[in-house]
Amino acid sequence: MSVAGELFLEFALLSFVAFGGATALLPEMHRVVVDNHHWLDDTTFTHLYAIAQAAPGPNVLVVTLIGWEVAGLAGALAATLAMCLPMSILIYLLIDRWESFSGKRWQQAVSLGVAPLAVGLVFSGATLIATSASLGWAAWLLLAATVVANLRTKLHPLWFIAVGAVLGLLGLV
DSSP states (O other), X not given: OOHHHHHHHHHHHHHTTOTXXXXXXXXXXXXXXIIISOSSOHHHHHHHHXXXXXXXXXXXXXXXXXXXXXXXXXXXXXXXHHHHHHHHHHHHHHHHHHHHTTTOHHHHHHHHHHHXXXXXXXXXXXXXXXXXXXXXXXXXXXXXXXXXXXXXXOOOHHHHHHHHHHHHHTTOO
């Protein structure tokens, strides 16, 4: 099977557990792409994620970039379609049935259970990126200060990004 075909199969399977979007799947994507298949190394994976987050658009862009890096245009198309198409088709086929169960206790339990699952998956992705970035003590200090300032002030998050960018340009983090 071609690499693009393998990418399609791997990302199609991942699409079924994408609660919280593609960012929530980062640890599993990392395991598949870096650890299992050795298509990318840690640094390249982290750089592709950073590029995807810096670019405007949906967070699924990271999948397209991984596919492009691994197998060119065919890989980009295969990975993107695999991440979007299977679950979209499943949701399309099941949405009418899901609505018919509205008000049922098990349906409410599933709906309530998905939110903490998504938060946990997103947090695990953030942890993976933070550890892959090999942050020094100054970066961890900036992170802590940003969290505290964000919780205690009403400043727009872009100010925190600007401070981080200036400190990075000065070589302090």
